[in-house]
Amino acid sequence: MKVAVLMGSASDQARMSQATELLGTFGVEATEHVLSAHRTPEAVATFARAARDDGYGVLICGAGMAAALPGVVAAFTTLPVIGVPLSGSALAGIDALYAIVQMPRGVPVATVAVDGAANAALLAVEILAVTDGDLAAKLATYREAWTAP
Numbered sequence: 001m002k003v004a005v006l007m008g009s010a011s012d013q014a015r016m017s018q019a020t021e022l023l024g025t026f027g028v029e030a031t032e033h034v035l036s037a038h039r040t041p042e043a044v045a046t047f048a049r050a051a052r053d054d055g056y057g058v059l060i061c062g063a064g065m066a067a068a069l070p071g072v073v074a075a076f077t078t079l080p081v082i083g084v085p086l087s088g089s090a091l092a093g094i095d096a097l098y099a100i101v102q103m104p105r106g107v108p109v110a111t112v113a114v115d116g117a118a119n120a121a122l123l124a125v126e127i128l129a130v131t132d133g134d135l136a137a138k139l140a141t142y143r144e145a146w147t148a149p
């Protein structure tokens with residue numbers, strides 16, 4: 001299954017591409033999309049509604065400031081959505097963190113750290129690895145190398 005890496009602006013790309021690159025090292029196909037909850041809401045809905053049928057297993061959404069993108073995407077799909085709050089605003093990402101992490105009951109978004117795109121990728125791999133033994137083995141190897149003293 002593929003992973004989609006969505007972001008609210010092209011200005012988010014440098015930080016969100018960390019997720020795309022990390023997914024690639026695990027052999028997970030990842031596609032990047034600039035889609036905005038406030039500038040292109042119809043396109044966001046269209047993408048999210050079709051994502052399961054299009055072969056996606058997890059959707060990673062990075063956004064800064066009011067950061068509605070992850071929640072809006074989650075409203076249109078029951079695929080797991082991982083939100084990445086992005087810094088760069090006058091409030092240094094606290095605004096995006098609060099917006100993304102405080103989803104009301106019923107429509108969850110799993111939230112990682114501010115600028116935590118790499119962990120979003122690892123969490124996506126962990127989700128896909130629940131039903132993919134090869135991927136689980138790669139994760140075990142990665143974790144072993146990462147935590148080696």
Ligand code: RP5
Pocket residue numbers: 007008009010011012036062063064065067086088
């Ligand atoms: C959000 O507003 C984007 O995710 C970005 O982090 C922030 C600023 O967007 P631009 O002004 O670069 O378009 O929608």
